[in-house]
Amino acid sequence: MKLGYIDYLNCYPYYYLMLEKETPAYIEVVPGYPSTLNQMIKKGELDMSPISSGAYPDLQDDVIILPEFSLSSIGYVRSVILISKIPIELLEKKLVGLSNASKTSVVLLKILLKKYYNISPKYIPTEPFPTLDNIDAALIIGNEAMLEMREPIPYTYDLGDLWLKKTGYPVVFAIFAVNKKSLKKHAASIDRALESFRESLKNLQTNREELIKNARQRYPKISFNIDSYYNLLKYEFTDDLLKALKFYLSEADKLDLLKKIKSFNMFYRNSASNK
Numbered sequence: 329m330k331l332g333y334i335d336y337l338n339c340y341p342y343y344y345l346m347l348e349k350e351t352p353a354y355i356e357v358v359p360g361y362p363s364t365l366n367q368m369i370k371k372g373e374l375d376m377s378p379i380s381s382g383a384y385p386d387l388q389d390d391v392i393i394l395p396e397f398s399l400s401s402i403g404y405v406r407s408v409i410l411i412s413k414i415p416i417e418l419l420e421k422k423l424v425g426l427s428n429a430s431k432t433s434v435v436l437l438k439i440l441l442k443k444y445y446n447i448s449p450k451y452i453p454t455e456p457f458p459t460l461d462n463i464d465a466a467l468i469i470g471n472e473a474m475l476e477m478r479e480p481i482p483y484t485y486d487l488g489d490l491w492l493k494k495t496g497y498p499v500v501f502a503i504f505a506v507n508k509k510s511l512k513k514h515a516a517s518i519d520r521a522l523e524s525f526r527e528s529l530k531n532l533q534t535n536r537e538e539l540i541k542n543a544r545q546r547y548p549k550i551s552f553n554i555d556s557y558y559n560l561l562k563y564e565f566t567d568d569l570l571k572a573l574k575f576y577l578s579e580a581d582k583l584d585l586l587k588k589i590k591s592f593n594m595f596y597r598n599s600a601s602n603k
Contacts (some may be wrong), residue, residue: 329510329517332368332377334502335359336470337550338399338407338561339378340543344528348542352520361456362430362470362502375510376518378502381573382431382580385587391505392595397525398565399502400572405488405560406552407473408433408501412465412483420447425454425466432501433469435585436487436576442583444494474552500573503565506595529563 333343340347346357358365358374366383368374370390378399379387410416410424419441426434441447452463457472459479467487488499506518531539540554562569570592580586 329354329375329514329521330356330358330373331521332365332374332379333357333359334362334365334378334399334470336407337474337543337547337554337557338470339502340546341532341539341558341563342378342397342525342528344531344539344542345524346528347546352517352524354514354517355521362432363428366431369505369507372507372509374507375514376506376521377504379505380430380432380502381500381576382433382435382586384503384505385577385580385589387505388587388590388593391507392511392593394504394506394522395565395570395594395596396522397504397563398500398569398573400498400500400562400565400569401488401560402498402562403489403492404486405499405501406486406557407471408436408467408469408487408499409473410437410465410467410485410487411460411477411481412485413460414464415483416441416465416485417445417447419445419449419465422449422464423462424449424451425458425463426451427456427458427467427469427472428453429456429472430469430501432499433467433487435580436491436499437467438585439576439579439583440487440490440494443579444490471547471550474550474557476551495575495579497572497575498562498569500565500569500576503573511595532558532563 362380365377369377458466491499581588
């Protein structure tokens, strides 16, 4: 079974045992940016993977959502930021660079600026770690958002914090999904992966110092405090987080940023064996 891995610090606790100890038999871990993994699972090149929440509308006919796990934050998250030369309120018709690494945060920013600031900038694609040389602001996500900036940044906005203040909701940045075509073929490996995730996450409580040490070695350029960062993240996928995800997708649909959701197809343990 091919299992996608968002190659970011935030996803690392799920894969701690697989990456540092032992990968379960018959599972191949495939690292990549969220956008890359979204495309791979769409093409059937991955059997199971975390996917961008903003990519789910395009994938809804192809995948089943795992109801147990997510990558979420309630407010400030630090790894999804807008850097800007000018205050956010003045970005009307200005050039705003959008990271090509993930769809969730791109749509999140567009909703915030359009609905809550009544702003319509000129959006252009950028690399994951851009400078502000030829643009007025830029969206940066994941590990790149936690690197030392290469230039003075007059204004920095945390999108998790902005979203909570403007909407009252947390942000579900990514969810986990299984390719429908892989349910029967890889039922046993899916169960092994789920169990590995559960055991890996326990290390945030029982073996936190070693986990953080290994995370720092894997991502040495990150300047933010890793221990503090893991306190900002939510790894469960509660009913409240599902509600927050539905709100986000509904707002995106209203602004024609994403397709309408027909249904949330959820995968439950042993369902792979029953289909």
